[in-house]
Amino acid sequence: MNRKRLNEEEIKAMCKRMRLHAMDMALAAGSRGAHVSGSLSCIEIYAVLYGAILNYDLDNLLWNDRDRFIAGKEHARLAEFPARAEMGFYPVEVLNSFEENDGLLVGHQLKREIGNEYGSMSLGMEMSFVVGKAIIAKQTQQKYHVYCLLGDAECEEGSVWESFISAAHYKLDNLTVIIDRNYMSVDGNTEELMAQLDMQKKMEAFGWESVTIDGHDIHQLVEALSHKPQGKPYAIVAKTVKGKGVSFIENNRSWHQSVLNENQYRQAVEEIQKG
Amino acid sequence: MxxxxxxxxxxxxxxxxxxxxxxxxxxxxxxxxxxxxxxxxxxxxxxxxxxxxxxxxxxxxxxxxxxxxxxxxxxxxxxxxxxxxxxxxxxxxxxxxxxxxxxxxxxxxxxxxxxxxxxxxxxxxxxxxxxxxxxxxxxxxxxxxxxxxxxxxxxxxxxxxxxxxxxxxxxxxxxGLLNCPIVYDKDFDFQVGKANVLREGEDVTVFATGMMVREALDAAALLSAQGVNCTVIDMHTIKPMDTDCLDKAIQSSKLLVTVEEHSVIGGLGGAVAEYLSAKTNTPRLVRIGVNDFFCKLGDLRFCWEQHGLTAPQIAERITKEINK
Incomplete structure (x- = not known):
């Protein structure tokens, strides 16, 4: 298996580079704007998944035993694509083609050869797909594990909970879901708009094993993601800050999908490099 | 099997x-x-x-x-x-x-x-x-x-x-319900995209689908007694549409009719209308189906009757249309 395993220090350094890539991509997206803040909240989650947890083989990206990662909150591509570029799925330069017409990284496409196991985007679309994938993986005795990242506000979609019920019912202990708990949706704070309350308790009440961690703490992420559940699916509630790492973007709802100008770009890069 | x-x-x-x-x-x-x-x-x-x-x-x-x-x-x-x-x-x-x-x-x-x-x-x-x-x-x-x-x-x-x-x-x-009326009383060839001609007549071509195939055949029998001869085609594949059989009907029939237990908007009738719209000198098309309203509640036949989907109603409608 051709794949680097990064230690925690290396992952921290990778996160910094990923944030810088994210700013480059946001700048390149120009007037179309990019989903900046929701990407910055899950940088560490993506870095730990691709840097330390997922099994994959860079010499054969379609290797049958690779772990299956399915992205929910799929607009967070400024975190997802840099993680794969950093780990060698494609050259970092490819990130410059983000959102180019008919490009490799445009829109939401199913492209297994670059690690896109599904194209969901419409919120709440991926959980049922993931449950189907995990069921057939068990029935056909596959070695791989199935991972899925969801947004906390995405869990306002009822279809997500339909599938949470099924995952527990079918005892899918080959499934780990990470919920990016950044407490924000497009219109603002989730607890003011549509309170999600204690998501760990909810998952446990639905028959899942669950844990709540600091989603920016590399060590906690590595530990939580290394755990393999027994007889139950597993949900990691990762508490994060939307826009993490750039002061004027953090917890600022106007940055859900926004245009980054040159001045803002320079300030963001400076803050990320210092941070 | x-x-x-x-x-x-x-x-x-x-x-x-x-x-x-x-x-x-x-x-x-x-x-x-x-x-x-x-x-x-x-x-x-x-x-x-x-x-x-x-x-x-x-x-x-x-x-x-x-x-x-x-x-x-x-x-x-x-x-x-x-x-x-x-x-x-x-x-x-x-x-x-x-x-x-x-x-x-x-x-x-x-x-x-x-x-x-x-x-x-x-x-x-x-x-x-x-x-x-x-x-x-x-x-x-x-x-x-x-x-x-x-x-x-x-x-x-x-x-x-x-x-x-x-x-x-x-x-x-x-x-349909239990005890579904029989259209095919012996084995037949089923090919996706290839419609089945069940009855041939030179005046009218009726394209029907689902439960309306039986009704259309019965309507054709009623019409035949009045001297109106219908071709009845089972359009078991709605997409992709069998355009060969449409082309034949365009050339040979005076009137085209679609019958379906589905809205007259966007279903079989809609598909045929779309196809005809790109052709010149085509026969008139009459779309029989669920009309654009929610009918009164009741059993299958009661609903069919409100939309003119029973065999006698289909026959009557075709008679009226052919004499226009």
């Missing part, structure tokens, strides 16, 4: 969904151990009891959650392209789950077969919420979809089996 007149009568008793599940799906299970069936608390609703008893591990019940059912079906098929059948009421597998159908079947092209039963007014007094009268319109607008619609129980069996041979998404539309 044995087909003879006695069995055809037995299949008819089971109704379209009973025959499709009890005979067609059982046959597929024998041929393809990888095939999976997803239901939404609809083992009984889709007449899959026998299938489930024989192959419990091949049936995944998503609970009463049709969106999840379609998503799970896509996930099950996503690794090796195995055929996965999602079976429940037509209204729910299509309309309730439509975005999941559009995304997973139409866009991602997963090898999922929707089997929608009790389409049209077959749910009778469960009424509007359970009637599927726009389902063809919804699925026909989606790229990559194949749409099959069975005229009787034997054809329902052939539809679910043919769906397995199509590599990609299919919507199989089943309708």
């Amino acid at each position: 044995a087909i003879n007149p006695a069995l055809i009568k037995a299949y008819a008793k089971l109704g379209q969904k009973g025959a499709a599940a009890g005979i067609g799906m059982m046959e597929l299970a024998k041929r393809d151990p990888d095939m999976r069936v997803v239901v939404a608390d609809s083992v009984a609703i889709a007449s899959l009891d026998r299938f489930y008893t024989n192959y419990p591990d091949r049936v995944i019940n998503a609970g009463i959650s049709e969106q999840s059912m379609v998503g799970i079906a896509a996930g099950l098929s996503s690794e090796d392209g195995r055929a996965v059948y999602a079976c429940t009421y037509a209204e729910f597998v299509v309309t309730r789950a439509l975005e999941f159908v559009r995304h997973n079947l139409a866009y991602h092209n997963f090898n999922v077969k929707l089997v929608g039963n009790s389409a049209g007014f077959a749910m009778e007094t469960l009424s509007i919420s359970h009637w599927a009268t726009e389902d063809i319109a919804f699925t026909r607008a989606l790229p990559n979809m194949t749409i099959l619609s069975a005229a009787d129980s034997l054809e329902a069996i052939k539809c679910v089996i043919a769906a397995h041979e199509v590599k990609g998404p299919v919507y199989v539309r089943l309708s």
Whole structure:
């Protein structure tokens, strides 16, 4: 298996580079704007998944035993694509083609050869797909594990909970879901708009094993993601800050999908490099 | 699979969904151990009891959650392209789950077969919420979809089996009640995309689908007594449309008629109208189907009558139109 395993220090350094890539991509997206803040909240989650947890083989990206990662909150591509570029799925330069017409990284496409196991985007679309994938993986005795990242506000979609019920019912202990708990949706704070309350308790009440961690703490992420559940699916509630790492973007709802100008770009890069 | 007149009568008793599940799906299970069936608390609703008893591990019940059912079906098929059948009421597998159908079947092209039963007014007094009268319109607008619609129980069996041979998404539309009237009283050739001419006459061509094929044949018999001769065609494939048979009818008939237990907007009639709109010097087209209003609630025939879908009403309408 051709794949680097990064230690925690290396992952921290990778996160910094990923944030810088994210700013480059946001700048390149120009007037179309990019989903900046929701990407910055899950940088560490993506870095730990691709840097330390997922099994994959860079010499054969379609290797049958690779772990299956399915992205929910799929607009967070400024975190997802840099993680794969950093780990060698494609050259970092490819990130410059983000959102180019008919490009490799445009829109939401199913492209297994670059690690896109599904194209969901419409919120709440991926959980049922993931449950189907995990069921057939068990029935056909596959070695791989199935991972899925969801947004906390995405869990306002009822279809997500339909599938949470099924995952527990079918005892899918080959499934780990990470919920990016950044407490924000497009219109603002989730607890003011549509309170999600204690998501760990909810998952446990639905028959899942669950844990709540600091989603920016590399060590906690590595530990939580290394755990393999027994007889139950597993949900990691990762508490994060939307826009993490750039002061004027953090917890600022106007940055859900926004245009980054040159001045803002320079300030963001400076803050990320210092941070 | 044995087909003879006695069995055809037995299949008819089971109704379209009973025959499709009890005979067609059982046959597929024998041929393809990888095939999976997803239901939404609809083992009984889709007449899959026998299938489930024989192959419990091949049936995944998503609970009463049709969106999840379609998503799970896509996930099950996503690794090796195995055929996965999602079976429940037509209204729910299509309309309730439509975005999941559009995304997973139409866009991602997963090898999922929707089997929608009790389409049209077959749910009778469960009424509007359970009637599927726009389902063809919804699925026909989606790229990559194949749409099959069975005229009787034997054809329902052939539809679910043919769906397995199509590599990609299919919507199989089943309708009617138990004791489904027989259209095909002996074995016949079923090819996806190739319509079946059941009766030939030089005046009018009637394109019918689903339960309306039997009604159209009976209407043609009534008309024949009045000296009006109809060709009646079973349009079991709504998409892709058999344009050869349309071209023939355009050249040879004075009047074209479509009959369906579905909205006159966007279904078989809509598809034929779209095709004709690009042609010159075509005969007039009369679209008979569910008109653009919700009718009064009641049993199957009561609903059909309000939309002019019984054989005598179809015959009367054709007589009126041909004399215009």
